[in-house]
Amino acid sequence: MEKIKTKLIAIDENYLDMDKIREAGQILKEGGLVAFPTETVYGLGGDALNPQSSGKIYAAKGRPSDNPLIVHISNMKALEKIVTKIPEAGRKLADAFWPGPLTMIFMKSDVVPKETTGGLDTVAVRMPSHKTALALIDAAGGYIAAPSANISGKPSPTLAKYVAEDMDGRIEMIIDGDVGIGLESTIVDLTDGTPTILRPGYITLEMLEKVLGEVNVDKTILDGNSKQAPKAPGMKYRHYAPKGDLTILDGEQVAVRDEINRLTKEQQQKGEKVGIIGTEENMPSYEADSVKSVGSRGDEDSIAKTLYRILREFDDEDITVIYSEGFSTVGMGQAIMNRLLKAAGHKIIYVS
């Protein structure tokens, strides 16, 4: 791939520098790529209605081109142009959760190129709440296709330095800013009967049920053995993976702690460099080459926000084996556990 000079700029979400936004918007309009912060993770943006831009996104990420992109919009009017129909459920969810960390799948209209949707007749759409993202969408002409701004397979970046690590030389610009949640948006499919969660996130099953009544959950979300293919093509690939070999230990807290410490010693004796991902409460009892707290067990927001950063830090530290505590799978815990299971290639040990 031809090396591009990547410009790094910073934009404060609370004092938008409109000259910088316009400069970034112009790059997108001309078919270039700009990484930008959202309230979930950094996105790697290109003009969603320009097939060449989508092609460049796949190349920059090293992503299989059958894995569709999410189209980011800034207002409801923009939605009408890219879908054939907005089902009642879509209007209700937009009212309740847009702008915000929710992606909905609709039947696409002809203006959306197949390059953007990985060949599908459906399109994933999200209206983010991050002010920099919203301003950039407007400056770019209204439609930004943006997957997470990582090389395919790596954890999604939550800090600009990790975007730069993956994307320097591959894209025209990186906008530094704060991301909030730390895990990607919830994805809900509205094209096939009962609304179905394809990827769990900050907007939980319980929150969606409150608005819609019945909501299904794709079976492949937490089950690594499911024979079914996930409906979100991206969910079938190995993902969020650190370089180290990650295993999750789940079960009774004291037993988990003891087993993590035992396995750590065993691996260290074999010459491995071991990292532990644990909750704040358990920090004093761990010993390893690198021990990191994801936050308090009850505080799912902090766990979500910290998880990907820790996985990246272990890469920086050349950790070769990683053990992580497991987390409950209700509420946001379902999203946390889903990402952790994927990062671990579904390697989980139950202890009691």
Ligand code: TXA
């Ligand atoms: O929070 C997010 O959603 C971030 C930020 C940047 O907005 N974006 C993001 O995009 O996570 P990406 O490309 O990393 O993940 C998109 C997921 C993939 O698993 C993809 O297969 C699925 O959405 N997807 C996209 N379009 C789809 C469609 N038409 N039908 C089913 N799944 C779709």
Ligand code: MG
């Ligand atoms: Mg991604």
